[in-house]
Amino acid sequence: MKYLDEFRDPDLARRLLDDIAEITTKHHVLMEVCGGQTHSIIRNGIDRLLPDDIEMVHGPGCPVCVTPLETIDKALEIASRDGVIFCSFGDMLRVPGSERDLFSVKSTGGDVRIVYSPLDAVQIARDNPDREVVFFGIGFETTAPANAMALYQAKQEDLTNFSMLVSHVLVPPAMRAILDSPTNRVEAFLAAGHVCSVMGYEEYYPIAEQYGTPIVVTGFEPLDLLQGIKMAVLQLEDGRAEVENAYQRAVTREGNLPAQQMLAHVFTTVDRNWRGIGAIPRSGWALGADYEGFDAAERFTVTHIDTVESPLCHAGEVLRGTLKPDQCPAFGKECTPRTPLGATMVSAEGACAAYYLYGRFTELETTP
Amino acid sequence: MTIENWTCPRPLRDHPTIVMGHGGGGQLSAELIEHLFVPAFGNGELTELADAAVLDVKGSISFSTDTFTVHPRFFPGGDIGELAINGTVNDVAMRGAVPRYLSVGLVLEEGLPMAELGVIVESMARAAAHAGVTIVTGDTKVVDRGHGDGIYINTTGIGIMRPGADIRPQRAIPGDVIIVSGTMGDHGMAIMSVREGLEFEASIRSDSAALNHMIIDVLDTGADVHVLRDPTRGGLAASLNEIAKAADVGVLLEESAIPVDRTVAAACEMLGMDPMYVANEGKVVAFVAADDADRVLNAMRSHPEGVNATIIGEVTDTHRGMVAARTPLGSTRVVDMQVGEQLPRIC
Structure with a gap:
């Protein structure tokens, strides 16, 4: 663990915190886009170590949180069918649909399997030629290349019993939607490092320029985050709005070009409904024309989807950064990880879960 | 001991896998006890093959039970057999007691390779010897293929409390x-x-x-x-x-x-x-x-x-x-x- 320990060094962290305190002269609102960053911030207590004038709000970058309820209900319906093996990443299994989750489908006889890669699902399809194998292909630009590769392989092998329920979402349109919102308070973004390792950060320049908003590509370890915060605060204090890279060990400006080619080959850009946020134009990827035959939504006709969100759940405001999880009236009462009303309370990357798991008791004193 | 080089006791060789009869209480059950369990766990109480063990115990005891369903049955660093012994030995010891006696209940799935059962049983015997506990009573049931995951093991343990220990x-x-x-x-x-x-x-x-x-x-x-x-x-x-x-x-x-x-x-x-x-x-x-x-x-x-x-x-x-x-x-x-x-x- 030496590699990661270098990015958790308490002395260096202390120095960065001192730097941030020194350069901060007024109140700033920063949004970390990715849920992985949110968890690291809350788990390490970074939000409480920052100067009072630096306010972190948490972004929409939690893939299972923004997957539309309708898609989840569709997944639940397909997963309960005889002859189907439904494969998913683990943290999707507890996300509530309108009435149930994938765990309850599994407990009532559905063949639901946790996989670590979509390529595992392709292998399951090879091993079970008499079964329909469906992979739940959700997530941001980060998970999309592996999903594209799985589809590419399935097509090469003419694996007709494999399909994917695709609901990919894209970060830059979501950042625009947040900045366009009349209630927006975000002054600078920490862009999601893993997304940028695939896509590079070329596409952020027009956003930074058009909205006058600093964007700093940022990693996930405490020192990565503090470095990203420091660079964003420096820009705000200087009145600059530039794209900067605080995660150079993983991200280049152009990103991973072979991955991008594979994505362009398999997917096409579409309008996408985001759970809790609503429709965002050209904010998702669906299967392109060459891959339509692998679309589980087409292969399995699912009708009578009648989605019902809990009226108590404010996940949308949390995902837009206009409400902190602990400001939600249901937080820790009707809504806990045990009885989640929204996906943000379930996922390893959901902001509500991060607050509940690590940050409920802020009266615990911090050491000087 | 590996599954490949485990030598099946001669009377058990007619059945390379567990069949329903091994839990039926008849001859096959008796053979399993006589040629596998008793030689492995062999001790005075068990060889009497009575309905229950009689233990001579003085003072307070620590008493605990646990059931083991781990999948896979063999994993780096152990197997379900030694896990079932160590798990209950540890539970008993956590109260400040000296673990002494264990019971072993096996639920076997029809089709379990006899060699796997053999290796697991020997692993249990080794773990028990190492921990210094005696397996004094047991039971075996066999369930239809598809109704279990090869083998489930329940162990119950008794330990003698050390005088004055109050650990909770x-x-x-x-x-x-x-x-x-x-x-x-x-x-x-x-x-x-x-x-x-x-x-x-x-x-x-x-x-x-x-x-x-x-x-x-x-x-x-x-x-x-x-x-x-x-x-x-x-x-x-x-x-x-x-x-x-x-x-x-x-x-x-x-x-x-x-x-x-x-x-x-x-x-x-x-x-x-x-x-x-x-x-x-x-x-x-x-x-x-x-x-x-x-x-x-x-x-x-x-x-x-x-x-x-x-x-x-x-x-x-x-x-x-x-x-x-x-x-x-x-x-x-x-x-x-x-x-x-x-x-x-x-x-």
């Missing part, structure tokens, strides 16, 4: 120091890596081990030990939360002090898991009076199971009923119980 969660008091006997999360990640076919830079081995000898040595130091707990399912976090609630005290951990093997840490990092929530099968958490901490540490470190023993935190009279951890950056956070299993994250 309610006794944790502010000022106690909290010691773990070694690295956290080894067993859970070993199982996960083989179950899911994940390969890491080095193979992760289960820490499955009987801790009773080490615990006796700890108690022999005369240290004022208040609580002992083996952090199995739910890991260290679940055990500490249970103790904090039971004793109505706060627990404050020093996160960077919690020992984690570097391969386990890397595997957890990759899957988005926290070693504090991952199961252990050969570790103990001890709450002891602060003045006695060194004695306890020295006693633990004199055993192979305890070489990495270290202090990880203390008991407080603040945030009662809760566990908090001081992060390396100096802030504190809550360490809660998990709702269900930890799930590998999406990215």
